[in-house]
Amino acid sequence: MRNKPSYAIDSVDHALRLAQLLQQEGPVRVTDAAEWLGVSPSTAHRLLAMLVYRDFAEQRPDRRYTAGRMLRPAPTSEAPLALLRRVALPHLRALAQRLHESTNLMVLVGAEVRFLATVEGDQPLRVGDRVGQALPAHRASGGRALLALMPVDQLEALYDSFDEIDLHRLRRELALIRKRGFAINDQLTEAGVTAVGAALHDPSGQPIAAISIAMPTVRFHRDRLPHWATELSTTTTVIERDLAAGSAK
Incomplete structure (x- = not known):
């Protein structure tokens, strides 16, 4: 059984949990993410924006978010x-x-x-x-x-x-x-x-x-x-x- 680290950083934990949500359940709205994480909609929006920036999320035309490229199976590079x-x-x-x-x-x-x-x-x-x-x-x-x-x-x-x-x-x-x-x-x-x-x-x-x-x-x-x-x-x-x-x- 894994215990939560005593030095856990909430913002990092929120971002990782949000990435899991997108990968397993998406698409989600900002309000869905906020409710699931127990944070304000503005905080959820900032987290999603950062995930989009790093290609862990994508925003659809209907303004909901889905898993981005980095959360999908992909070939790997053979370069060192x-x-x-x-x-x-x-x-x-x-x-x-x-x-x-x-x-x-x-x-x-x-x-x-x-x-x-x-x-x-x-x-x-x-x-x-x-x-x-x-x-x-x-x-x-x-x-x-x-x-x-x-x-x-x-x-x-x-x-x-x-x-x-x-x-x-x-x-x-x-x-x-x-x-x-x-x-x-x-x-x-x-x-x-x-x-x-x-x-x-x-x-x-x-x-x-x-x-x-x-x-x-x-x-x-x-x-x-x-x-x-x-x-x-x-x-x-x-x-x-x-x-x-x-x-x-």
């Missing part, structure tokens, strides 16, 4: 996540410091990319922390960079059941991305946010993850693309070098 995060973070910090924009590390998981690390830019208007979030790979810059390197048969198998995706058009877009070495997400996943991403390779040369530079769209100018592409290339090179050194230990 801890090593990737440890090796990449110092270089993401350096890149963010040079460009004053947010930088991200992500891996491909099925047809999504999962964010492993974010370093926020230092400007007042900036793209926030994305750690733990998942986005459609064919829309996210890092996901597009990774899909561009995927064999055609694997790409077609991955999107075979996605009727809403024009696979012929996607293949054309990915061919261009493969040729130039970076991908752009110009408000494909979020209005007002643009990102430029590039793939990372493991010591054997296989694409294993991706990094991106994310910025408010008002600061995105295509004449700066060569500079951002060079910064991404430089950063991927040093991360790959350190990954090879770390894997050899």
Whole structure:
């Protein structure tokens, strides 16, 4: 029998119980959640908003909440996540410091990319922390960079059941991305946010993850693309070098 820890943090406990409720019983209204937890509706609303932010919940058009992506069964990444995060973070910090924009590390998981690390830019208007979030790979810059390197048969198998995706058009877009070495997400996943991403390779040369530079769209100018592409290339090179050194230990 498990006893409640003496140092239990009520807000954490409420959030975990709410996640259980969504997974097992949802969809729920804010008032349902408040009654179940024994808290005020405003507190329940704040908890649900945080769960939505971290992809543990989704809000339906009828304003009820259901379990989000992080509470659903999903494929896992074969990438060495801890090593990737440890090796990449110092270089993401350096890149963010040079460009004053947010930088991200992500891996491909099925047809999504999962964010492993974010370093926020230092400007007042900036793209926030994305750690733990998942986005459609064919829309996210890092996901597009990774899909561009995927064999055609694997790409077609991955999107075979996605009727809403024009696979012929996607293949054309990915061919261009493969040729130039970076991908752009110009408000494909979020209005007002643009990102430029590039793939990372493991010591054997296989694409294993991706990094991106994310910025408010008002600061995105295509004449700066060569500079951002060079910064991404430089950063991927040093991360790959350190990954090879770390894997050899």
